[in-house]
Amino acid sequence: MSIVKVARAAGVSYATVSRVINRHSNVAPATVRAVQAAIEKTGFVLSDRRPGPKPYSRRTDLIKRIGFLVRGPSATSTYSVSSVPPGFIALLQGVESACAQAKVELKVKFASDSDRTLEELASNPMDGVLLHGDFSGGGLEVWLRRLPCVWLMANPRRPKWGDQVLPDNEAIGETAASYLVNGGHQRLACLNLQGQMWGHQKKVASFVSASLASGAKVESLEETAQTLENGPELKAAIESLLSKCAALRPRPTGLFIVDDRQMGLLHSALARRNLLPAKSNGLISCNRESPYLEGLDPRPATIDIQFDTIGRMGVELLQWRMANAGVPTRIRSAVEPMLVAP
Missing domain, CATH: 3.40.50.2300 (Response regulator)
Structure with a gap:
Protein backbone atom coordinates (compact mmCIF):
# COMPACT_ATOMS: atom_id res chain seq x y z
CA MET A 1 0.00 0.00 0.00
CA SER A 2 1.54 3.34 -1.05
CA ILE A 3 1.25 6.82 0.42
CA VAL A 4 -0.58 7.88 -2.77
CA LYS A 5 -3.55 5.66 -1.82
CA VAL A 6 -3.46 6.97 1.75
CA ALA A 7 -3.49 10.54 0.38
CA ARG A 8 -6.53 9.78 -1.78
CA ALA A 9 -8.40 8.28 1.16
CA ALA A 10 -7.59 11.28 3.39
CA GLY A 11 -8.27 13.90 0.68
CA VAL A 12 -4.86 15.54 1.11
CA SER A 13 -1.63 15.76 -0.86
CA TYR A 14 0.94 12.97 -0.71
CA ALA A 15 3.41 15.53 0.68
CA THR A 16 1.08 16.02 3.65
CA VAL A 17 0.90 12.27 4.24
CA SER A 18 4.70 12.14 4.23
CA ARG A 19 4.86 14.95 6.81
CA VAL A 20 2.34 13.22 9.08
CA ILE A 21 4.17 9.89 8.86
CA ASN A 22 7.45 11.62 9.69
CA ARG A 23 5.82 13.54 12.58
CA HIS A 24 6.42 17.06 11.32
CA SER A 25 5.07 19.66 13.72
CA ASN A 26 3.63 21.99 11.06
CA VAL A 27 0.55 19.89 10.25
CA ALA A 28 -2.90 20.84 11.57
CA PRO A 29 -4.28 18.40 14.18
CA ALA A 30 -7.42 17.77 12.12
CA THR A 31 -5.27 16.85 9.14
CA VAL A 32 -3.17 14.50 11.27
CA ARG A 33 -6.33 12.75 12.44
CA ALA A 34 -7.63 12.44 8.86
CA VAL A 35 -4.37 10.90 7.66
CA GLN A 36 -4.21 8.53 10.64
CA ALA A 37 -7.77 7.39 9.91
CA ALA A 38 -6.88 6.85 6.24
CA ILE A 39 -3.81 4.82 7.23
CA GLU A 40 -6.00 2.56 9.38
CA LYS A 41 -8.68 2.29 6.68
CA THR A 42 -6.27 1.39 3.87
CA GLY A 43 -4.14 -0.97 5.94
CA PHE A 44 -0.97 1.02 5.33
CA VAL A 45 1.85 -0.48 7.44
CA LEU A 46 4.51 1.77 8.95
CA SER A 47 7.39 -0.66 8.47
CA ASP A 48 11.08 -0.25 9.15
CA ARG A 49 11.47 0.63 5.47
CA ARG A 50 9.15 3.61 5.58
CA PRO A 51 10.42 7.19 5.00
CA GLY A 52 11.53 9.23 7.97
CA PRO A 53 13.74 8.85 11.04
CA LYS A 54 13.81 5.60 13.04
CA PRO A 55 14.83 4.87 16.64
CA TYR A 56 18.44 3.76 16.77
CA SER A 57 17.44 0.32 18.04
CA ARG A 58 15.51 -0.30 14.79
CA ARG A 59 18.29 0.84 12.44
CA THR A 60 20.69 -1.47 10.68
CA ASP A 61 23.67 -0.76 8.48
CA LEU A 62 22.28 -3.32 6.04
CA ILE A 63 19.36 -1.05 5.15
CA LYS A 64 20.28 1.55 2.54
CA ARG A 65 18.67 4.98 2.75
CA ILE A 66 17.80 6.84 -0.42
CA GLY A 67 16.02 10.11 -1.03
CA PHE A 68 13.65 11.03 -3.84
CA LEU A 69 13.91 14.80 -4.37
CA VAL A 70 11.20 16.38 -6.50
CA ARG A 71 11.08 19.92 -7.88
CA GLY A 72 8.62 21.50 -10.31
CA PRO A 73 4.83 21.13 -10.70
CA SER A 74 4.90 17.62 -9.22
CA ALA A 75 6.46 19.03 -6.02
CA THR A 76 3.74 21.56 -5.17
CA SER A 77 2.63 20.30 -1.78
CA THR A 78 -0.65 22.21 -1.94
CA TYR A 79 -1.87 20.09 -4.86
CA SER A 80 -4.53 17.51 -4.15
CA VAL A 81 -3.67 14.03 -5.36
CA SER A 82 -6.30 14.34 -8.09
CA SER A 83 -4.52 17.37 -9.61
CA VAL A 84 -0.98 15.98 -9.55
CA PRO A 85 0.23 14.88 -13.00
CA PRO A 86 -0.93 11.26 -13.40
CA GLY A 87 2.44 10.29 -14.79
CA PHE A 88 4.19 11.43 -11.63
CA ILE A 89 1.92 9.26 -9.48
CA ALA A 90 2.86 6.24 -11.61
CA LEU A 91 6.55 7.21 -11.37
CA LEU A 92 6.33 7.46 -7.58
CA GLN A 93 4.54 4.13 -7.33
CA GLY A 94 7.30 2.50 -9.37
CA VAL A 95 9.93 3.97 -7.02
CA GLU A 96 8.04 2.85 -3.91
CA SER A 97 7.51 -0.65 -5.28
CA ALA A 98 11.19 -1.13 -6.13
CA CYS A 99 12.30 0.20 -2.73
CA ALA A 100 9.93 -2.15 -0.89
CA GLN A 101 11.14 -5.11 -2.93
CA ALA A 102 14.80 -4.24 -2.34
CA LYS A 103 14.25 -3.43 1.36
CA VAL A 104 15.55 0.07 0.80
CA GLU A 105 14.46 2.90 3.06
CA LEU A 106 12.90 5.72 1.02
CA LYS A 107 12.38 9.37 1.95
CA VAL A 108 10.39 11.52 -0.48
CA LYS A 109 11.18 15.23 -0.33
CA PHE A 110 9.29 17.91 -2.27
CA ALA A 111 12.11 20.40 -2.60
CA SER A 112 10.65 23.83 -3.27
CA ASP A 113 13.14 25.53 -0.91
CA SER A 114 16.80 24.79 -1.75
CA ASP A 115 18.22 26.05 1.57
CA ARG A 116 15.78 24.03 3.68
CA THR A 117 16.35 20.93 1.52
CA LEU A 118 20.12 21.31 1.97
CA GLU A 119 19.69 21.57 5.76
CA GLU A 120 17.55 18.43 5.84
CA LEU A 121 20.02 16.48 3.70
CA ALA A 122 22.86 17.53 5.99
CA SER A 123 20.97 16.38 9.11
CA ASN A 124 19.57 13.18 7.53
CA PRO A 125 22.39 11.62 5.46
CA MET A 126 21.41 9.50 2.47
CA ASP A 127 23.31 6.76 0.68
CA GLY A 128 22.00 7.96 -2.69
CA VAL A 129 19.38 10.24 -4.25
CA LEU A 130 16.80 10.05 -7.03
CA LEU A 131 16.12 13.42 -8.68
CA HIS A 132 13.08 14.66 -10.60
CA GLY A 133 13.17 18.27 -11.79
CA ASP A 134 15.88 20.92 -12.07
CA PHE A 135 18.45 20.94 -9.25
CA SER A 136 21.24 22.81 -11.01
CA GLY A 137 23.07 25.66 -9.33
CA GLY A 138 23.80 26.78 -5.78
CA GLY A 139 24.80 24.93 -2.66
CA LEU A 140 22.26 22.17 -3.20
CA GLU A 141 23.93 21.12 -6.45
CA VAL A 142 27.33 21.09 -4.73
CA TRP A 143 25.94 18.79 -2.04
CA LEU A 144 24.16 16.48 -4.49
CA ARG A 145 27.27 16.04 -6.63
CA ARG A 146 28.91 14.30 -3.66
CA LEU A 147 26.25 11.57 -3.64
CA PRO A 148 25.32 8.77 -6.02
CA CYS A 149 22.48 10.35 -8.04
CA VAL A 150 20.04 9.10 -10.65
CA TRP A 151 17.77 11.50 -12.52
CA LEU A 152 14.30 10.27 -13.42
CA MET A 153 12.66 11.45 -16.68
CA ALA A 154 14.14 13.91 -19.16
CA ASN A 155 13.88 17.01 -16.91
CA PRO A 156 13.83 20.56 -18.31
CA ARG A 157 17.54 20.45 -19.19
CA ARG A 158 20.02 17.65 -19.82
CA PRO A 159 21.70 16.86 -16.47
CA LYS A 160 25.41 17.63 -16.20
CA TRP A 161 26.15 14.98 -13.58
CA GLY A 162 24.74 11.73 -12.28
CA ASP A 163 23.10 8.81 -14.05
CA GLN A 164 19.64 8.93 -15.62
CA VAL A 165 16.64 6.79 -16.54
CA LEU A 166 14.31 8.45 -19.03
CA PRO A 167 11.85 7.77 -21.85
CA ASP A 168 13.35 7.01 -25.26
CA ILE A 305 6.32 6.00 -21.88
CA GLN A 306 6.26 3.53 -18.93
CA PHE A 307 6.46 5.88 -15.93
CA ASP A 308 6.34 3.03 -13.42
CA THR A 309 9.13 1.13 -15.19
CA ILE A 310 11.28 4.28 -15.17
CA GLY A 311 10.73 4.57 -11.41
CA ARG A 312 11.68 0.94 -10.77
CA MET A 313 14.73 1.09 -13.05
CA GLY A 314 15.86 4.30 -11.35
CA VAL A 315 16.00 2.55 -7.98
CA GLU A 316 17.89 -0.40 -9.49
CA LEU A 317 20.41 1.88 -11.20
CA LEU A 318 20.92 3.89 -8.00
CA GLN A 319 21.62 0.71 -6.05
CA TRP A 320 24.24 -0.24 -8.66
CA ARG A 321 25.78 3.23 -8.50
CA MET A 322 25.95 3.14 -4.69
CA ALA A 323 27.87 -0.15 -4.95
CA ASN A 324 30.08 1.16 -7.79
CA ALA A 325 30.64 4.80 -6.91
CA GLY A 326 34.19 4.69 -8.27
CA VAL A 327 33.14 3.88 -11.84
CA PRO A 328 33.60 7.18 -13.75
CA THR A 329 31.30 6.39 -16.68
CA ARG A 330 27.87 7.98 -16.48
CA ILE A 331 24.94 5.76 -17.45
CA ARG A 332 21.82 6.92 -19.27
CA SER A 333 19.10 4.28 -19.77
CA ALA A 334 16.19 4.96 -22.16
CA VAL A 335 12.95 3.02 -21.77
CA GLU A 336 11.19 1.89 -24.95
CA PRO A 337 7.70 3.40 -25.46
CA MET A 338 4.56 1.58 -26.63
CA LEU A 339 1.81 2.82 -28.95
CA VAL A 340 -1.69 2.88 -27.43
CA ALA A 341 -4.35 3.07 -30.14
CA PRO A 342 -7.58 4.96 -29.34
Whole structure:
Protein backbone atom coordinates (compact mmCIF):
# COMPACT_ATOMS: atom_id res chain seq x y z
CA MET A 1 0.00 0.00 0.00
CA SER A 2 1.54 3.34 -1.05
CA ILE A 3 1.25 6.82 0.42
CA VAL A 4 -0.58 7.88 -2.77
CA LYS A 5 -3.55 5.66 -1.82
CA VAL A 6 -3.46 6.97 1.75
CA ALA A 7 -3.49 10.54 0.38
CA ARG A 8 -6.53 9.78 -1.78
CA ALA A 9 -8.40 8.28 1.16
CA ALA A 10 -7.59 11.28 3.39
CA GLY A 11 -8.27 13.90 0.68
CA VAL A 12 -4.86 15.54 1.11
CA SER A 13 -1.63 15.76 -0.86
CA TYR A 14 0.94 12.97 -0.71
CA ALA A 15 3.41 15.53 0.68
CA THR A 16 1.08 16.02 3.65
CA VAL A 17 0.90 12.27 4.24
CA SER A 18 4.70 12.14 4.23
CA ARG A 19 4.86 14.95 6.81
CA VAL A 20 2.34 13.22 9.08
CA ILE A 21 4.17 9.89 8.86
CA ASN A 22 7.45 11.62 9.69
CA ARG A 23 5.82 13.54 12.58
CA HIS A 24 6.42 17.06 11.32
CA SER A 25 5.07 19.66 13.72
CA ASN A 26 3.63 21.99 11.06
CA VAL A 27 0.55 19.89 10.25
CA ALA A 28 -2.90 20.84 11.57
CA PRO A 29 -4.28 18.40 14.18
CA ALA A 30 -7.42 17.77 12.12
CA THR A 31 -5.27 16.85 9.14
CA VAL A 32 -3.17 14.50 11.27
CA ARG A 33 -6.33 12.75 12.44
CA ALA A 34 -7.63 12.44 8.86
CA VAL A 35 -4.37 10.90 7.66
CA GLN A 36 -4.21 8.53 10.64
CA ALA A 37 -7.77 7.39 9.91
CA ALA A 38 -6.88 6.85 6.24
CA ILE A 39 -3.81 4.82 7.23
CA GLU A 40 -6.00 2.56 9.38
CA LYS A 41 -8.68 2.29 6.68
CA THR A 42 -6.27 1.39 3.87
CA GLY A 43 -4.14 -0.97 5.94
CA PHE A 44 -0.97 1.02 5.33
CA VAL A 45 1.85 -0.48 7.44
CA LEU A 46 4.51 1.77 8.95
CA SER A 47 7.39 -0.66 8.47
CA ASP A 48 11.08 -0.25 9.15
CA ARG A 49 11.47 0.63 5.47
CA ARG A 50 9.15 3.61 5.58
CA PRO A 51 10.42 7.19 5.00
CA GLY A 52 11.53 9.23 7.97
CA PRO A 53 13.74 8.85 11.04
CA LYS A 54 13.81 5.60 13.04
CA PRO A 55 14.83 4.87 16.64
CA TYR A 56 18.44 3.76 16.77
CA SER A 57 17.44 0.32 18.04
CA ARG A 58 15.51 -0.30 14.79
CA ARG A 59 18.29 0.84 12.44
CA THR A 60 20.69 -1.47 10.68
CA ASP A 61 23.67 -0.76 8.48
CA LEU A 62 22.28 -3.32 6.04
CA ILE A 63 19.36 -1.05 5.15
CA LYS A 64 20.28 1.55 2.54
CA ARG A 65 18.67 4.98 2.75
CA ILE A 66 17.80 6.84 -0.42
CA GLY A 67 16.02 10.11 -1.03
CA PHE A 68 13.65 11.03 -3.84
CA LEU A 69 13.91 14.80 -4.37
CA VAL A 70 11.20 16.38 -6.50
CA ARG A 71 11.08 19.92 -7.88
CA GLY A 72 8.62 21.50 -10.31
CA PRO A 73 4.83 21.13 -10.70
CA SER A 74 4.90 17.62 -9.22
CA ALA A 75 6.46 19.03 -6.02
CA THR A 76 3.74 21.56 -5.17
CA SER A 77 2.63 20.30 -1.78
CA THR A 78 -0.65 22.21 -1.94
CA TYR A 79 -1.87 20.09 -4.86
CA SER A 80 -4.53 17.51 -4.15
CA VAL A 81 -3.67 14.03 -5.36
CA SER A 82 -6.30 14.34 -8.09
CA SER A 83 -4.52 17.37 -9.61
CA VAL A 84 -0.98 15.98 -9.55
CA PRO A 85 0.23 14.88 -13.00
CA PRO A 86 -0.93 11.26 -13.40
CA GLY A 87 2.44 10.29 -14.79
CA PHE A 88 4.19 11.43 -11.63
CA ILE A 89 1.92 9.26 -9.48
CA ALA A 90 2.86 6.24 -11.61
CA LEU A 91 6.55 7.21 -11.37
CA LEU A 92 6.33 7.46 -7.58
CA GLN A 93 4.54 4.13 -7.33
CA GLY A 94 7.30 2.50 -9.37
CA VAL A 95 9.93 3.97 -7.02
CA GLU A 96 8.04 2.85 -3.91
CA SER A 97 7.51 -0.65 -5.28
CA ALA A 98 11.19 -1.13 -6.13
CA CYS A 99 12.30 0.20 -2.73
CA ALA A 100 9.93 -2.15 -0.89
CA GLN A 101 11.14 -5.11 -2.93
CA ALA A 102 14.80 -4.24 -2.34
CA LYS A 103 14.25 -3.43 1.36
CA VAL A 104 15.55 0.07 0.80
CA GLU A 105 14.46 2.90 3.06
CA LEU A 106 12.90 5.72 1.02
CA LYS A 107 12.38 9.37 1.95
CA VAL A 108 10.39 11.52 -0.48
CA LYS A 109 11.18 15.23 -0.33
CA PHE A 110 9.29 17.91 -2.27
CA ALA A 111 12.11 20.40 -2.60
CA SER A 112 10.65 23.83 -3.27
CA ASP A 113 13.14 25.53 -0.91
CA SER A 114 16.80 24.79 -1.75
CA ASP A 115 18.22 26.05 1.57
CA ARG A 116 15.78 24.03 3.68
CA THR A 117 16.35 20.93 1.52
CA LEU A 118 20.12 21.31 1.97
CA GLU A 119 19.69 21.57 5.76
CA GLU A 120 17.55 18.43 5.84
CA LEU A 121 20.02 16.48 3.70
CA ALA A 122 22.86 17.53 5.99
CA SER A 123 20.97 16.38 9.11
CA ASN A 124 19.57 13.18 7.53
CA PRO A 125 22.39 11.62 5.46
CA MET A 126 21.41 9.50 2.47
CA ASP A 127 23.31 6.76 0.68
CA GLY A 128 22.00 7.96 -2.69
CA VAL A 129 19.38 10.24 -4.25
CA LEU A 130 16.80 10.05 -7.03
CA LEU A 131 16.12 13.42 -8.68
CA HIS A 132 13.08 14.66 -10.60
CA GLY A 133 13.17 18.27 -11.79
CA ASP A 134 15.88 20.92 -12.07
CA PHE A 135 18.45 20.94 -9.25
CA SER A 136 21.24 22.81 -11.01
CA GLY A 137 23.07 25.66 -9.33
CA GLY A 138 23.80 26.78 -5.78
CA GLY A 139 24.80 24.93 -2.66
CA LEU A 140 22.26 22.17 -3.20
CA GLU A 141 23.93 21.12 -6.45
CA VAL A 142 27.33 21.09 -4.73
CA TRP A 143 25.94 18.79 -2.04
CA LEU A 144 24.16 16.48 -4.49
CA ARG A 145 27.27 16.04 -6.63
CA ARG A 146 28.91 14.30 -3.66
CA LEU A 147 26.25 11.57 -3.64
CA PRO A 148 25.32 8.77 -6.02
CA CYS A 149 22.48 10.35 -8.04
CA VAL A 150 20.04 9.10 -10.65
CA TRP A 151 17.77 11.50 -12.52
CA LEU A 152 14.30 10.27 -13.42
CA MET A 153 12.66 11.45 -16.68
CA ALA A 154 14.14 13.91 -19.16
CA ASN A 155 13.88 17.01 -16.91
CA PRO A 156 13.83 20.56 -18.31
CA ARG A 157 17.54 20.45 -19.19
CA ARG A 158 20.02 17.65 -19.82
CA PRO A 159 21.70 16.86 -16.47
CA LYS A 160 25.41 17.63 -16.20
CA TRP A 161 26.15 14.98 -13.58
CA GLY A 162 24.74 11.73 -12.28
CA ASP A 163 23.10 8.81 -14.05
CA GLN A 164 19.64 8.93 -15.62
CA VAL A 165 16.64 6.79 -16.54
CA LEU A 166 14.31 8.45 -19.03
CA PRO A 167 11.85 7.77 -21.85
CA ASP A 168 13.35 7.01 -25.26
CA ASN A 169 12.36 10.32 -26.83
CA GLU A 170 13.80 9.44 -30.22
CA ALA A 171 11.64 6.30 -30.31
CA ILE A 172 8.63 8.39 -29.27
CA GLY A 173 9.05 10.68 -32.27
CA GLU A 174 9.51 7.73 -34.60
CA THR A 175 6.42 5.99 -33.18
CA ALA A 176 4.26 9.08 -33.67
CA ALA A 177 5.44 9.54 -37.27
CA SER A 178 4.91 5.86 -38.08
CA TYR A 179 1.37 5.91 -36.68
CA LEU A 180 0.33 8.89 -38.81
CA VAL A 181 2.07 7.79 -42.00
CA ASN A 182 0.68 4.25 -41.71
CA GLY A 183 -2.74 5.84 -41.29
CA GLY A 184 -2.44 7.36 -44.74
CA HIS A 185 -1.27 10.86 -43.78
CA GLN A 186 1.40 12.58 -45.88
CA ARG A 187 1.05 16.16 -44.59
CA LEU A 188 2.05 16.25 -40.94
CA ALA A 189 2.66 18.83 -38.23
CA CYS A 190 4.04 18.71 -34.70
CA LEU A 191 2.61 21.15 -32.12
CA ASN A 192 4.53 22.03 -28.95
CA LEU A 193 3.72 24.73 -26.40
CA GLN A 194 7.05 24.31 -24.57
CA GLY A 195 9.76 24.27 -27.19
CA GLN A 196 12.43 25.05 -24.60
CA MET A 197 12.08 21.64 -22.94
CA TRP A 198 14.99 19.31 -23.70
CA GLY A 199 12.86 16.14 -23.85
CA HIS A 200 10.34 17.71 -26.20
CA GLN A 201 13.13 18.92 -28.47
CA LYS A 202 14.36 15.33 -28.85
CA LYS A 203 10.86 14.05 -29.65
CA VAL A 204 10.23 16.75 -32.22
CA ALA A 205 13.57 16.29 -33.99
CA SER A 206 12.98 12.55 -34.21
CA PHE A 207 9.40 13.02 -35.45
CA VAL A 208 10.52 15.40 -38.19
CA SER A 209 13.37 13.13 -39.27
CA ALA A 210 11.20 9.99 -39.37
CA SER A 211 8.41 11.80 -41.24
CA LEU A 212 10.79 13.06 -43.92
CA ALA A 213 12.38 9.63 -44.23
CA SER A 214 8.94 8.17 -44.96
CA GLY A 215 8.34 10.70 -47.74
CA ALA A 216 5.83 12.81 -45.82
CA LYS A 217 5.88 16.60 -45.62
CA VAL A 218 6.17 17.90 -42.08
CA GLU A 219 6.11 21.19 -40.18
CA SER A 220 7.26 21.82 -36.60
CA LEU A 221 5.38 24.57 -34.74
CA GLU A 222 6.24 25.67 -31.22
CA GLU A 223 5.93 28.26 -28.49
CA THR A 224 7.96 28.66 -25.30
CA ALA A 225 5.33 28.90 -22.57
CA GLN A 226 7.01 28.69 -19.16
CA THR A 227 3.95 27.09 -17.56
CA LEU A 228 0.93 25.06 -18.63
CA GLU A 229 -1.17 26.46 -15.79
CA ASN A 230 -4.19 28.45 -16.93
CA GLY A 231 -3.39 32.12 -17.30
CA PRO A 232 -2.68 34.92 -19.80
CA GLU A 233 0.70 33.50 -20.87
CA LEU A 234 -0.74 30.08 -21.68
CA LYS A 235 -3.74 31.54 -23.54
CA ALA A 236 -1.46 33.73 -25.64
CA ALA A 237 0.81 30.77 -26.43
CA ILE A 238 -2.16 28.62 -27.51
CA GLU A 239 -3.54 31.34 -29.78
CA SER A 240 -0.14 31.99 -31.34
CA LEU A 241 0.51 28.30 -31.94
CA LEU A 242 -2.88 27.72 -33.56
CA SER A 243 -2.50 30.81 -35.73
CA LYS A 244 0.69 29.28 -37.11
CA CYS A 245 -1.14 26.01 -37.70
CA ALA A 246 -4.03 27.77 -39.48
CA ALA A 247 -1.57 29.51 -41.80
CA LEU A 248 -0.14 26.25 -43.15
CA ARG A 249 -0.96 25.55 -46.79
CA PRO A 250 -1.93 22.92 -47.52
CA ARG A 251 -3.34 22.05 -44.11
CA PRO A 252 -1.78 19.07 -42.32
CA THR A 253 -4.01 16.01 -42.06
CA GLY A 254 -2.04 14.41 -39.20
CA LEU A 255 -1.00 16.11 -35.96
CA PHE A 256 1.48 15.04 -33.28
CA ILE A 257 1.09 16.97 -30.02
CA VAL A 258 4.08 16.32 -27.78
CA ASP A 259 2.27 15.21 -24.61
CA ASP A 260 -1.20 14.35 -23.37
CA ARG A 261 -1.53 17.43 -21.20
CA GLN A 262 -0.91 19.67 -24.19
CA MET A 263 -3.38 17.57 -26.21
CA GLY A 264 -6.01 18.26 -23.56
CA LEU A 265 -5.25 21.98 -23.70
CA LEU A 266 -5.20 22.25 -27.50
CA HIS A 267 -7.95 19.88 -28.62
CA SER A 268 -10.95 22.15 -28.06
CA ALA A 269 -9.09 25.18 -29.45
CA LEU A 270 -8.24 23.18 -32.59
CA ALA A 271 -11.91 22.22 -32.92
CA ARG A 272 -13.07 25.84 -32.59
CA ARG A 273 -10.76 26.83 -35.45
CA ASN A 274 -11.76 23.81 -37.54
CA LEU A 275 -8.18 22.55 -37.42
CA LEU A 276 -8.79 19.03 -36.16
CA PRO A 277 -7.86 16.32 -38.69
CA ALA A 278 -10.83 14.99 -40.63
CA LYS A 279 -9.83 11.35 -40.08
CA SER A 280 -10.06 9.90 -36.57
CA ASN A 281 -6.54 8.45 -36.88
CA GLY A 282 -5.00 11.87 -37.49
CA LEU A 283 -4.16 12.71 -33.86
CA ILE A 284 -1.49 11.34 -31.55
CA SER A 285 0.12 12.57 -28.34
CA CYS A 286 2.36 11.06 -25.69
CA ASN A 287 2.64 9.86 -22.05
CA ARG A 288 -0.55 7.79 -21.60
CA GLU A 289 -1.92 10.19 -18.99
CA SER A 290 -5.54 9.22 -19.60
CA PRO A 291 -7.24 11.90 -17.45
CA TYR A 292 -6.06 14.57 -19.90
CA LEU A 293 -7.71 12.71 -22.80
CA GLU A 294 -11.10 11.99 -21.23
CA GLY A 295 -14.01 13.26 -23.31
CA LEU A 296 -11.92 14.22 -26.34
CA ASP A 297 -13.68 13.44 -29.62
CA PRO A 298 -12.02 12.13 -31.66
CA ARG A 299 -9.93 10.53 -28.94
CA PRO A 300 -6.27 10.58 -29.98
CA ALA A 301 -3.81 7.74 -29.93
CA THR A 302 -1.13 8.12 -27.27
CA ILE A 303 2.28 6.66 -26.48
CA ASP A 304 2.92 4.89 -23.17
CA ILE A 305 6.32 6.00 -21.88
CA GLN A 306 6.26 3.53 -18.93
CA PHE A 307 6.46 5.88 -15.93
CA ASP A 308 6.34 3.03 -13.42
CA THR A 309 9.13 1.13 -15.19
CA ILE A 310 11.28 4.28 -15.17
CA GLY A 311 10.73 4.57 -11.41
CA ARG A 312 11.68 0.94 -10.77
CA MET A 313 14.73 1.09 -13.05
CA GLY A 314 15.86 4.30 -11.35
CA VAL A 315 16.00 2.55 -7.98
CA GLU A 316 17.89 -0.40 -9.49
CA LEU A 317 20.41 1.88 -11.20
CA LEU A 318 20.92 3.89 -8.00
CA GLN A 319 21.62 0.71 -6.05
CA TRP A 320 24.24 -0.24 -8.66
CA ARG A 321 25.78 3.23 -8.50
CA MET A 322 25.95 3.14 -4.69
CA ALA A 323 27.87 -0.15 -4.95
CA ASN A 324 30.08 1.16 -7.79
CA ALA A 325 30.64 4.80 -6.91
CA GLY A 326 34.19 4.69 -8.27
CA VAL A 327 33.14 3.88 -11.84
CA PRO A 328 33.60 7.18 -13.75
CA THR A 329 31.30 6.39 -16.68
CA ARG A 330 27.87 7.98 -16.48
CA ILE A 331 24.94 5.76 -17.45
CA ARG A 332 21.82 6.92 -19.27
CA SER A 333 19.10 4.28 -19.77
CA ALA A 334 16.19 4.96 -22.16
CA VAL A 335 12.95 3.02 -21.77
CA GLU A 336 11.19 1.89 -24.95
CA PRO A 337 7.70 3.40 -25.46
CA MET A 338 4.56 1.58 -26.63
CA LEU A 339 1.81 2.82 -28.95
CA VAL A 340 -1.69 2.88 -27.43
CA ALA A 341 -4.35 3.07 -30.14
CA PRO A 342 -7.58 4.96 -29.34
